[in-house]
Amino acid sequence: MPTVLIIAEQQPDGSLRKATLNAIGAGKQLAEKAGGELHIALVGKDPAKVADELKGTGAKAVHVGAAPELEHYLAETYAPALAALVQELKADYVGMASTAQGKDLMPRLAARLRAAMATDVMAFNGGGADITFTRPMWAGNVFAEVKLTTPVKVFTLRATEFTAAAGGGSAEVKTFTPKVEASKTKFVDFKEVKSARPELTEARVVVSGGRGTKGDFKEIEALADDLGAAVGASRAVCDAGWVPNDLQVGQTGKVVAPALYIAAGISGAIQHLAGMKSSKTIVAINKDPEAPIFQVADYGIVADLFKVLPELRAELGKLK
Amino acid sequence: MKILVTAKRVEDPESKIKVKPDGSGIVQEGLKYKINPFDEIGVEEGLRLVAKHQGEVVVVSIGGKEVQEQLRHALAMGAHRAVWVNHTGPLDQLAIAGLLQKVVEKEKPDLVILGKQSIDDDQNQVGQYLAEFLGWGQATFASKVESAESEQEKNKVPALVVSADGKSVRVIREVDNGLATVECQLPAVVTTDLRLNQPRYASLPGIMKAKSKPIEELTPAKLAVDVTPAIQVLKMSAPPARKAGIKVADVPALVEKLHNEAKVV
Ligand SMILES: Cc1cc2nc3c(=O)[nH]c(=O)nc-3n(C[C@@H](O)[C@H](O)[C@H](O)COP(=O)(O)OP(=O)(O)OC[C@H]3O[C@@H](n4cnc5c(N)ncnc54)[C@H](O)[C@@H]3O)c2cc1C
Ligand SMILES: Cc1cc2nc3c(=O)[nH]c(=O)nc-3n(C[C@H](O)[C@H](O)[C@H](O)COP(=O)(O)OP(=O)(O)OC[C@H]3O[C@@H](n4cnc5c(N)ncnc54)[C@H](O)[C@@H]3O)c2cc1C
Numbered sequence: 001m002p003t004v005l006i007i008a009e010q011q012p013d014g015s016l017r018k019a020t021l022n023a024i025g026a027g028k029q030l031a032e033k034a035g036g037e038l039h040i041a042l043v044g045k046d047p048a049k050v051a052d053e054l055k056g057t058g059a060k061a062v063h064v065g066a067a068p069e070l071e072h073y074l075a076e077t078y079a080p081a082l083a084a085l086v087q088e089l090k091a092d093y094v095g096m097a098s099t100a101q102g103k104d105l106m107p108r109l110a111a112r113l114r115a116a117m118a119t120d121v122m123a124f125n126g127g128g129a130d131i132t133f134t135r136p137m138w139a140g141n142v143f144a145e146v147k148l149t150t151p152v153k154v155f156t157l158r159a160t161e162f163t164a165a166a167g168g169g170s171a172e173v174k175t176f177t178p179k180v181e182a183s184k185t186k187f188v189d190f191k192e193v194k195s196a197r198p199e200l201t202e203a204r205v206v207v208s209g210g211r212g213t214k215g216d217f218k219e220i221e222a223l224a225d226d227l228g229a230a231v232g233a234s235r236a237v238c239d240a241g242w243v244p245n246d247l248q249v250g251q252t253g254k255v256v257a258p259a260l261y262i263a264a265g266i267s268g269a270i271q272h273l274a275g276m277k278s279s280k281t282i283v284a285i286n287k288d289p290e291a292p293i294f295q296v297a298d299y300g301i302v303a304d305l306f307k308v309l310p311e312l313r314a315e316l317g318k319l320k
Numbered sequence: 321m322k323i324l325v326t327a328k329r330v331e332d333p334e335s336k337i338k339v340k341p342d343g344s345g346i347v348q349e350g351l352k353y354k355i356n357p358f359d360e361i362g363v364e365e366g367l368r369l370v371a372k373h374q375g376e377v378v379v380v381s382i383g384g385k386e387v388q389e390q391l392r393h394a395l396a397m398g399a400h401r402a403v404w405v406n407h408t409g410p411l412d413q414l415a416i417a418g419l420l421q422k423v424v425e426k427e428k429p430d431l432v433i434l435g436k437q438s439i440d441d442d443q444n445q446v447g448q449y450l451a452e453f454l455g456w457g458q459a460t461f462a463s464k465v466e467s468a469e470s471e472q473e474k475n476k477v478p479a480l481v482v483s484a485d486g487k488s489v490r491v492i493r494e495v496d497n498g499l500a501t502v503e504c505q506l507p508a509v510v511t512t513d514l515r516l517n518q519p520r521y522a523s524l525p526g527i528m529k530a531k532s533k534p535i536e537e538l539t540p541a542k543l544a545v546d547v548t549p550a551i552q553v554l555k556m557s558a559p560p561a562r563k564a565g566i567k568v569a570d571v572p573a574l575v576e577k578l579h580n581e582a583k584v585v
Contacts, residue, residue, distance in 0.1 A: 011497075074502070075448065075458055100495035104460045107413070107448035116414060116550040119443045132554060137441055141337040142346060143559050147552040150414075184508070185457035188490065188501040199497075205584070227585070235514065245463060245494050245515060252437065252514055254496075260584040271333065277562065281582040283574065289567075298565040299577050311571040316585060319575070 002036030002129075005091040007082060008054060009101050010042070010073075012190055016050045018202050019097035021164035024057045026121070026157045027095060028165060033127050039063060039089060040171070043081050043178050045071035051173050058168035063089070065178035072187035073101055075108040081178035083112040086152065088176070093131075095121070098156040098255070110154035117154040118146050120255075122161040139251040140274035159201065160257035160278055193244045200230040200247065205260045206279070208232035208249055210272075212265015212286065212305055215242035219309035220264060226313055232256065232276075234266045250275035264305040268293025285309070321375035321486065323366040324429040325399065326420065327390045328356040329383055330440045343555040355390040358435025361512045363394045364519040365462075365480060366433055373482055375430075376400040380423050382416060384408040388535060395530035396522035402535040403427070407547065415540075415547035417449035422543035424454060429507060431489065436461050436511040447511035457504035463494035463513035479516055482506075 006027035009017035024040060031038040040054050043065040051064045063085055070077055086094055086109075094109065096102040098120050110117040123134040125145060132147045133155060148154075200206065205227045209220040211234065224231045232254075233247040249256055251274035261279035266272060268284070268291055276282070277296055284297035285305045294300040301308055331337065332352040340347055355363075366377040379394040381387040382405040391402040405419050424432060437444035451458035464479035479492040486506070493500045494513045504510075522530070540547045568574045578585045 075451075075460075079452065100461065103444050104448065104458075104495075107445035108452045108458065110445070111414075111417065111449040111452035114414070116412060117443075117445055118551070119445060136559070137556070138331070138337040138346070139333075139439065139442070140559060142339055142556050144553050145555045145557075147554055148550065149552065150550045183457070184505040185459065186503045188503050190495075190498060190500045192498040201496075239515060245513075246497060251439070251442065260578070260582070277559075281578070281584050282562075282565070283578070294565070294567065296562050296565075298562075298582065299574055300565060300567040301571070301574055302567060308571060312575070315571050315575040319579060319585065 002034040002092040003039060003089055004031045004034065004036055004093045004095070005039045005041055005086060005089060007094070007096040008040055008042040008050065009097065009099060010044050010047060010050055012192065014046065014049065016053050017097070017099060018164070019099055019159040021057065021166070022159035022162045023095060023097040023157045024059065024165035026162040028058055029162070030093060030124050030131065033124050034093070034131055035128055036092065039091070041082060041085055043070050043078060055171045055173060056167050056169065057165040057171070059171045061172045061174050063174050063176055065176045067178050067180050069180045070178065074183055074185055074187060075105045076183040076185050077181060078105055079108040079112050080181045082109055084179040085176060086113060091152065093153050093155070095155045095157055097159045102156045106154055106156050113152045113154065114150065115152040115154045116148040116150045118148060119156050120158045121155045122158050136274070139270045140277060141270060158255055160255055193246045197224060198228065198230045200232055200249070200254050201256055203230035203258055205229035206232045206256055206258045207262045207264070208234065208266060209237060209264050210234040210266030211236040213237065215240060217243060219306065223262070223309055223313055226316060234272050263293055263297070264309060266293055267291050268296065321370065321373045321431065321482065322427065322429040323369060323375065323377050324424060324427055324432045325359065325362045325366045325377060325379050325394070326434045327359045327363065327379045327381045327394045328435070328438050329353050329381065329387045329390045330356045330438055333357060333439055339556045339558050343557055345556060353386070353389065355393050356435050356438045358437060358512050358514070360519045361514065361516050362433040362435055363397050363399055364517045365512060367398045368517065369431070369480065369482060373486070378403060378427055378429065380405065380420065382407060382411065382419055391535055392530050393522060395533045396526040397520060398526060401533060403538060404535050405538045405540065405543070407540050410549050410553070411547055412549045412551040413443060413445040413449055414550055415545065416446050417453055418545045419540060419543055419547070420446070420450050421453045422545055423538070431507060432509045434509065434511050436513055447509050451509035454509070457508045459491035459493055459502050459504050459508065460511040461494045461513040462491050462510050463499070463515050464492055464517070480510065
C-alpha cells in the first residue's frame with residue numbers, strides 16, 4: 001500500500017506552522033487517490049508538544065524525531081534525518097508546504113533520495129499508481145500536469161489550494177532516533193519581523209499597497225487594522241525599502257488566497273497576480289482605468305487611493 | 321577566489337505567455353529571451369566578490385546553441401570565462417544538477433551562485449539538489465534589501481560576506497517572517513533572491529570585450545551524465561479565467577457590494 005509522508009514544520013518559537021495543516025489536508029487527498037496511508041513526520045530539538053497537536057488530523061501515525069543538533073532548522077541536518085525515515089517507512093510520496101523552509105529543504109531531501117520533485121503542487125490527478133500533479137509555471141500563466149517517474153516522489157504544496165486538516169482520528173505517535181550528520185553550515189541568527197497583524201498567508205482579509213502609495217502605508221495599515229487584516233505589498237514597494245520584504249505577494253513572494261484581497265495603487269503585473277489571483281473576492285483601487293488589475297478584480301474603483309481609503313474606512317465603520 | 325555562476329535562458333518576464341492549443345507547450349513566436357533575472361543578480365554578486373577578493377567569475381549555461389547569448393551577456397557584464405553545456409531537449413532538475421555537479425568538479429570553484437528559481441518553470445530546486453550532490457553547505461534566498469531609491473539601504477552590510485581567512489561565507493537569507501543568517505564553510509552553494517543587489521548594465525566596452533572571451537563547449541556525453549528526464553510534462557493549459565468584474569462608481573457602492581453581494585465585510 002502506498003505511503004504518503006507529510007513533513008510538519010515548527011516556527012522558530014516552537015509552535016506549529018499553520019500551513020502544515022493544509023499540507024496534511026493535501027496529503028489526505030493524495031492518500032485517498034493513491035489508495036494509500038497518510039503519515040506525518042516531525043523533527044527538531046523538542047517537537048513533542050507539536051506532535052500532540054498533529055494527532056487529531058487524520059493520519060495513521062505521527063513520527064517524531066528529537067535531537068539537540070536539530071535545534072535550528074538547516075537543510076543540511078534535516079534532510080539526512082528525514083531521508084532515513086523516508087527509507088525506513090518506504091514512503092512513496094513525500095510532501096511539505098511551500099513555505100521558505102519547504103522550498104529550502106525538500107529539494108535537498110529529494111536529491112538525497114535521488115527523487116524527482118514538483119514545486120508548488122496545486123492538485124493531484126488520476127488514481128492508484130498513476131498519479132500526476134498540477135503545478136504553475138511562468139508566474140501562473142500556465143498550469144502544467146507533470147508526472148514524476150522516480151520511485152519516491154517529492155513535492156511542495158501550495159497551502160492556499162488545500163483545506164486545512166482538522167479533527168479526525170487519533171494517530172499513533174511514534175518516536176524515532178533521527179540520523180544526525182555533521183553540517184558545514186552553521187546557524188548564526190534569525191531576525192524576526194514582528195507584527196501584531198495576522199500572518200499574510202493565513203489572513204481572511206489582505207490589504208495590499210503598491211507603488212501608488214509612494215511609500216505612505218498609513219491608510220493601508222489603518223484599513224487593515226479596522227478589518228483585522230494582514231498587510232501585503234507589491235515587489236516595487238518592497239524593493240524601494242518602504243516595507244519589509246516579507247510582505248511581498250507574488251510569483252517570487254508569498255501566495256495568498258484570502259476571502260477578500262484589496263489592492264490599492266497596484267498595477268497588476270502578472271508577477272503580482274500570480275500571488276493573489278486565487279483570492280475569493282478582489283477589490284482594486286487604481287487611478288488608471290486601464291490598469292491590468294481591473295481584469296481580475298471583482299470590484300474596481302477608478303480613483304485616488306488617498307481619497308478612497310479614508311472614505312472606505314468611514315463607510316465600513318457605519319456597518320458596525 | 322573562483323566563483324561559478326549559472327545563467328539560464330528564459331523568456332523575458334514582460335512577455336505574454338500563451339499555451340499552444342494542443343497543450344504541448346507555449347507559443348514561441350514573438351518571444352524575447354533573457355538571462356534569468358535571479359541569475360543576473362548572481363553574476364553581479366560574483367563580480368562584486370571578485371572585485372573584493374580577486375579571482376575570476378565563470379558562467380555556465382545548459383541548453384542549445386542559443387544559450388550562448390546569455391553567456392555573452394554575463395561576459396559583457398564582466399564575467400571572465402564561460403562554459404556552455406550543449407544539449408537540446410528537456411532537462412529536469414536532476415539532470416541539470418547532475419551536469420552542474422560535473423562542471424563544478426572540473427572547475428573546483430570556491431563558491432557556486434545560482435538563482436533561487438527560474439521564472440519559466442518556477443521550480444526553485446536546482447541549487448539545493450546541487451549542494452546535496454556535492455555534499456556542500458547551502459544558503460538559499462540570499463537577500464539584502466538593496467534599494468535603488470536610497471543610499472542608506474545601498475550601504476547596508478552586504479548579504480554575502482567572505483571571512484578574512486577565505487574559509488567561509490556569511491549569508492543573510494530571506495525567509496518567512498524575517499531574515500536568517502547562516503555561515504557556510506567554503507566551498508558552498510548560494511542561491512539569490514531578488515533584492516540581493518541591482519545588476520549593472522553591460523557597458524559598450526564590456527560588450528566589445530565579451531566577443532573575444534572564451535566559451536568552452538561541453539556536452540552531457542563528455543560529462544558522462546545520463547539526462548533522461550524523470551519528470552514528464554504531460555500537458556500545459558491556461559489557468560481558468562476569473563469572471564469579469566465590475567467597476568463601481570463610488571465607495572458607498574463598493575461597500576454595498578462587499579456587504580450584500582460578496583458578503584465579505
Ligand atoms: C516547454 C518546456 C517543456 C519541458 N519539458 C520537460 C520535460 O519533458 N521533462 C523535464 O524533465 N523537464 C521539462 N522542462 C523543464 C526543464 O527544462 C527545466 O528547465 C529544468 O527542470 C530545470 O528546472 P528549473 O529551471 O525550473 O530550475 P530552478 O530550480 O527553478 O532553477 C534555479 C536555478 O538553477 C539554474 N539553472 C536551471 N536551469 C539551468 C540551465 N539550463 N542552465 C544553467 N543554469 C540553470 C539557474 O541558476 C536557475 O536560476 C520543460 C520546460 C519547458 C519550458
Ligand atoms: C523576476 C521578477 C519577479 C517578480 N516578482 C514579483 C512578485 O513576486 N510580486 C510583485 O508584486 N511583483 C513582482 N515583480 C514585479 C512586477 O513585474 C511589477 O513591477 C510590480 O508588481 C509593480 O508593482 P506596483 O504595481 O506596485 O507598481 P506599478 O506597476 O508602478 O504600479 C503602480 C500603480 O499605482 C497606480 N497609482 C499611482 N498613484 C495612485 C494613487 N494615488 N491612487 C491610486 N492608484 C495610483 C498607478 O496607476 C499604477 O497602476 C517581479 C518582476 C520580475 C522581473
